[in-house]
Amino acid sequence: MIPASFEYRRAGSVEEALGWLAEDPDSTKLLAGGHSLLPLMKLRLATPGVLVDVGRIPGLNYVRDDGDHVAIGALTRHRDLEVSDVARGHVPLLAHVAGQVGDPQVRHRGTIGGSLAHGDPASDLPAAVLALDGTMVVDGPRGRREVQAADFFRGFLETALAPDEMLTEVRVHKAPAGWGFQKFNRRAQDWAIVGVAAVVNGDARVALVNMGPTTLRARATEEALDAGANIADAAARAAEGLDPPSDLNGSAEYRRHLATVLVRRALEEATAARG
C-alpha cells in the first residue's frame, strides 16, 4: 500500500512548522513518528497535500521534572518515556503505559504528541494522560494556550487542536503511587479491546480506552468512589451512560462487562500500589 502523493517539507523549528501549517491548514498534516498518520495515509483514509515533518525539530524530546509536575516534550518517543527515570519515579503510570503501546518497533518511532494529537479512543496514552489530569501545551498562530486533557479529546480522531495548531508539550501532575492500568486484548500488540487507567491520589480519576468515540472517564465510578463506595460497587458502574462500539473484537455488551471487570482490577491495583 502506497500513500497518495504529497509534498514533503522538513521543519527545523516549531515556528517554521506553524508557518507552513498556516499556509493551508486543512490539507496540511504534521508528521512526527508517523505511526498513526502513515497507516492512515497508506489506506488512503488520509490524503494530505502537504506533509510537514516535525520529527527532527530539536528540543522537543524531553521528560523534565518541573517541581509539582512533569513536562514531556511532544516528540518524546514511547521508548524514551518508558525508560525515563523522571517518568518512572514521578509518573510511573505514564512510563508503564508507554511501554504497553504497540510493540518495541512501534515504541522506537511513535511519539506521545503524535498519539495524543491523533485522538484515537483505542490508544492507551490518551487514557493515561486523562487519568493524570494532564495539560496539553498548544502552539499556534494566535500564540500559546493550555488545554486540559478533560477538554482535549472531543470525538473520534478529533481533539481540541485547531488545524493550524501544534501540540508541543504535555504536563502531568506527579503521581508516584496510587495508579493502576489494565489493558485487555486477545493478541499481542493489538489495541486494547477495553483499557483502564486509574489514579487514586485524593480524587479518583478513571479513564477508559475504547469505550466510546473518544477517550472517556468512568464518571459514575468516580462519583461512587467520591461518595464512599467500595471498589467492587464503584467498578460495577463503570459503563454507566457509555455507548461502546461493537466490532470484530467484541460487542458493546461485552465491552460494558469488560469495563466493570477491568476498572475493578485497575482500582485494586491502584489502592494496593498506594498502600
Added chain:
Amino acid sequence: MQVTVTVNGTTGSHDVETRMLLVHYLREVRGLTGTNVGCDTTSCGACTVLLNGESVKSCTMLAAQADGEEITTIEGMAAPDGTLHPIQEAFREHHGLQCGFCTPGMVMAIASFLKEHPDPTEAEVREGLEGNLCRCTGYHNIVQAALAVARAGELVS
C-alpha cells in the same frame, strides 16, 4: 526528493518520490531484498530493520524520514567473509526458522532487543518479540536462539 541514506555502512544518494516507503527504498532502490514485506500494516514485523541501531518497521516509515540516517538490514549482519552474525548462527544452531519469511525481521528485532536487554528472561524475549509474527508458529526455537546469544554474551552490534 533527494535522500542520502547509509545502509549497512554504504552511503547512497537517490532521487525518490516523497511517498516512497523505506522498505521499498531498501528493496527497489538499494536492491536489498532480504527485508520482506509481510502484512504492510505495522503488524507482522517482517520488514524490521535497524534505524540508528534500533528496530523499526520499514513499511511504516518514509524513505524521506531516513534521510541522513543509518540503516542496517539483514544483509549487513554477516561479516564480509560470510561468517554469520551470532544471532544468525544461533538461528542455524537452534533451528530458529522454518519457511524463513519472518527470519530477517526476527534477527533484526532480536539485535535491537538484546542491546536493550542484554540478560533477558525467556518471558522478556517473548514480550520483546511481540512485534514479529512467525506464521509457521516456530516461536519456541526463535526464543531459544535469542536466549542462546544472550547467554553466550557474544552479541556484536
